[in-house]
Amino acid sequence: MRGRTLPAAALALAAAVAGLTGCGFESHRERTGPKPAPSGSSETAAKPAKPRAGTPTPAPSRTVNGRPQPPIVRVPESGSGRYAVAKGTQQPPAGARGTTVRYAVEVERGLPFDVTEFAETVHRTLNDPRSWGHGGRMRFLRVDDGPVAFRVALSSPELTDRLCAPLITGGELSCRQGVRSVINARRWGTGVPWYGGDLAAYREYVINHEVGHALGHGHEQCPGPGRRAPVMVQQTKSLYGCRPNPWPFPA
Template sequence: MAQEPFLVRFARDYGWRAYAIPVLAVITVWVLMDVFSTGNASPEAAPETPNLSTPTPDPTPLAGPDPADADPLSIPPTELPPGGPFTGQGQGTFRHIGDPLPRVGEGRTFTYIVEVENGINTAAYGGDDGFVSIVDATLSNPKGWIADPQFAFQHVAPDEDPDLRIQLTSLETTHALCGNDIAMETSCFYSDGNRVLINESRWVRGAIPFDGDLGSYRQYLINHEVGHGLGYAAHDFCAADGELAPIMMQQTLSVNNSELFRINPGEVYPDDGATCVFNPWPYPRGL
């Protein structure tokens, strides 16, 4: 009997597997060939992009302005410096601001209240609270009048008949009460009602002798005019070049004796050319 061919016998013994195995073998070979051919292929070069992190040379550093090269201010020291707006004419009536505070200092207590003339908008410099907080802080500062053991202050309610009424006033109200003997913006102490009048134009703009230090100038305004209210009616002069100006010197106008002498020869200022440094405190170095 003739022997069956191998392929016939294989197909009979393994059935459908006899066809599947060769097909799987072919597929396996094809997959392996594809993997190896892909791995050996050179990847397509990515397009070159600019190097954004390339450092650039630093520019030449800029030096700040040299004050020695600056021209002197062309504004006369008695003029208002440039700055924000202020109220020309208020309503002549006042609103009370702030709250009572404990007594500060050791001596005779000067009670005070703080008021703002109606028609003045204080929003540009901290509102009513901003104004009263500077007044309170200035009068309670240990470099202020309370450094002298004969003085104390207490912020009280308006119905307690205060010794001093510290008032922020408009330009025309200040002129009407303080007078206009010199054609310059000033503040004053108005004895009728013991009113410490703070000229809003100066509160906003400051004064040339203070070199733009508006905070110190505001402290000076309060201390100087309150000083008049405490009984220091006379003004004071610069003792020597380079010294701190005394608080009762008219620092709003100048810190130079000769300049103040030319403004008002009838005042206490000698025509000696002495120039002091602006100073907002009665006792900047203590007693």
């Protein structure tokens, strides 16, 4: 499989099998009422808390689980509605094996995030051995032009809601819509409480989860209380009794 590039159309066809996918609610009732937890779980779905007024910024030395954390950022409800594409080409790490998957990264203009920094995080996450390329399955090549299998698009709550319809993302959730893995910038900026302040890990989760949809993977359930959540569990809504896990193939 070394050196082979997987056509964008092939991945798009695989993802289309499930139709519109993502972490949105399928109905207004599901959004406003409690979601029953899967069998064996002690939790129900909970709506992530919105950031408080102001722009809280932790101390530069803030760490969780021994890991430096990015600052928590308050995100505006809407941006410009237009995307800036991360420029240039970013190769997979030296020695990476597997089918080459071309993808692009976008950030909606008007958001308080740098497109280059966001692209670096996405690329590092996708090419981590614990991500979808695990064991030489595939490797990820970021490009700014030409055909791609998917686009990772950091989007304001308003644009996310619009792109993800008819799924109800409620200004809080993310989805996969067409060629785009739409990541809600509100969640990117603040994470969710049940990740225990580990915003870096939550960001890895939301990348892997939404790209997982683009690669044709559907949602999974918590396998049991206290067990590690599969990455395709809707962890932005709840852990459903599981432990947080951002990786498809955790070490």
